[in-house]
Amino acid sequence: MITSLLHDLKKSPTAFHAVETLRQKLLANGYQPLRRGEAMVPGGKYFVAPHGSSLIAFRLPQGMPTGFMITASHADSPCFRIRDKAELTGGDCVRLSAERYGGMLNDSWLDRPLSIAGRVSVRIDGGVRTELVDFEKDMVVIPRLAIHMNREANNGYKYDPVRDLTPLYGLASSAGQFNAQLAKKLNCAEEDILSTDLIIYNNQNGFVWGPADEFLSAPRLDDLGCVFTCAEAFLQSNDTDAVPMLCVFDNEEIGSETKQGAAAATMSDLLREISLAVHANPGAMLDNSLMLSCDNGHARHPNRPEMADANEAPVLGGGVVIKHSPRYATDGLSAAVFAEICRRADVPVQHYANRPDMAGGSTLGNIADTKTPVSTVDIGMAQLAMHSCLETCATADVTHFTNAVTAFYNTALRVDGETVEIH
Numbered sequence: 001m002i003t004s005l006l007h008d009l010k011k012s013p014t015a016f017h018a019v020e021t022l023r024q025k026l027l028a029n030g031y032q033p034l035r036r037g038e039a040m041v042p043g044g045k046y047f048v049a050p051h052g053s054s055l056i057a058f059r060l061p062q063g064m065p066t067g068f069m070i071t072a073s074h075a076d077s078p079c080f081r082i083r084d085k086a087e088l089t090g091g092d093c094v095r096l097s098a099e100r101y102g103g104m105l106n107d108s109w110l111d112r113p114l115s116i117a118g119r120v121s122v123r124i125d126g127g128v129r130t131e132l133v134d135f136e137k138d139m140v141v142i143p144r145l146a147i148h149m150n151r152e153a154n155n156g157y158k159y160d161p162v163r164d165l166t167p168l169y170g171l172a173s174s175a176g177q178f179n180a181q182l183a184k185k186l187n188c189a190e191e192d193i194l195s196t197d198l199i200i201y202n203n204q205n206g207f208v209w210g211p212a213d214e215f216l217s218a219p220r221l222d223d224l225g226c227v228f229t230c231a232e233a234f235l236q237s238n239d240t241d242a243v244p245m246l247c248v249f250d251n252e253e254i255g256s257e258t259k260q261g262a263a264a265a266t267m268s269d270l271l272r273e274i275s276l277a278v279h280a281n282p283g284a285m286l287d288n289s290l291m292l293s294c295d296n297g298h299a300r301h302p303n304r305p306e307m308a309d310a311n312e313a314p315v316l317g318g319g320v321v322i323k324h325s326p327r328y329a330t331d332g333l334s335a336a337v338f339a340e341i342c343r344r345a346d347v348p349v350q351h352y353a354n355r356p357d358m359a360g361g362s363t364l365g366n367i368a369d370t371k372t373p374v375s376t377v378d379i380g381m382a383q384l385a386m387h388s389c390l391e392t393c394a395t396a397d398v399t400h401f402t403n404a405v406t407a408f409y410n411t412a413l414r415v416d417g418e419t420v421e422i423h
Contacts, residue, residue, distance in 0.1 A: 324351060
């Protein structure tokens with residue numbers, strides 16, 4: 001599982017690439033793209049990939065389904081987004097015009113080789129075509145000032161996005177080369193490049209380390225670690241009386257309020273369409289459903305343990321994290337049902353809560369719930385350095401998480417008043 005995860009992380013520098021990686025996995029496993037208005041049949045295996053950076057896959061049981069078992073995660077990560085007019089010329093160097101996306105740890109991006117990837121819109125005869133691109137090599141560096149020029153660098157320095165975080169691309173003689181490189185990579189004319197959705201990303205390979213290979217460090221663990229472990233669990237799970245559903249959204253790092261984000265009506269519309277296609281009552285289906293909002297959580301930091309809650313602070317390698325906060329969708333019942341599923345599968349669980357005097361981050365579960373009122377529990381893997389250019393988790397937790405989500409997909413629920421039957 002670790003080798004597969006590292007491979008998928010490397011192939012997925014952007015949300016567009018992550019969705020394409022998933023799409024290829026689904027096709028290889030007999031899933032077929034579903035277009036609006038197309039009929040669904042019992043036993044059918046389908047997926048939709050609206051807008052290129054989100055995806056929902058599901059399969060139908062042979063008989064009447066009882067409800068939905070849903071995982072939802074996100075494919076975007078903090079990064080630098082490059083503007084269409086990318087080159088900043090003047091002076092002795094060429095820089096790239098880029099802005100921060102999401103709540104990144106700024107200094108983790110400095111003084112390291114970075115690459116460029118994304119989606120490009122290209123003119124063709126009769127219209128426009130989008131193409132994915134990944135340079136897969138070191139393209140830029142964001143250099144910091146030497147300590148001699150910034151004596152406050154180690155004293156809580158505040159970075160200026162314009163002066164301190166602008167990527168260096170080339171010498172002045174390289175002016176005009178960026179679009180030329182892009183056109184060569186796409187095998188098209190420069191004038192046919194109409195628009196771009198490009199980002200700067202950490203090109204470093206993920207790696208396993210520690211005396212017993214107990215740690216995994218990689219870019220984009222938040223949240224591609226959840227995306228690909230959920231996909232693995234979805235593909236290896238057994239058929240039940242429920243409809244298993246794998247949801248991957250974009251733009252969680254900026255609030256999810258987009259057509260490809262968790263706040264869109266895509267999932268709720270599809271749940272209703274599936275219910276009607278199998279001649280089931282949509283409300284009854286939702287009553288017998290559970291959603292896992294999958295997004296990694298903070299592990300207790302070994303150097304700063306005082307920053308964690310006194311009682312509910314997950315540790316690396318300690319098992320799947322159930323996350324509690326007024327900003328999360330977890331409630332007592334949803335947490336209890338998921339914990340029981342994990343107990344039956346012999347998967348350890350631990351709990352996370354923010355320290356009472358510290359506001360934590362939000363995630364997509366409670367946002368998706370506003371469109372689809374379904375019982376939800378927020379879960380994830382414990383990790384260090386969230387929103388850094390390189391993040392770290394425990395290899396054991398990758399296995400724990402995959403096994404927990406597989407057990408979840410192998411389950412069907414029946415809700416009768418205050419009682420939840422777990423089958």
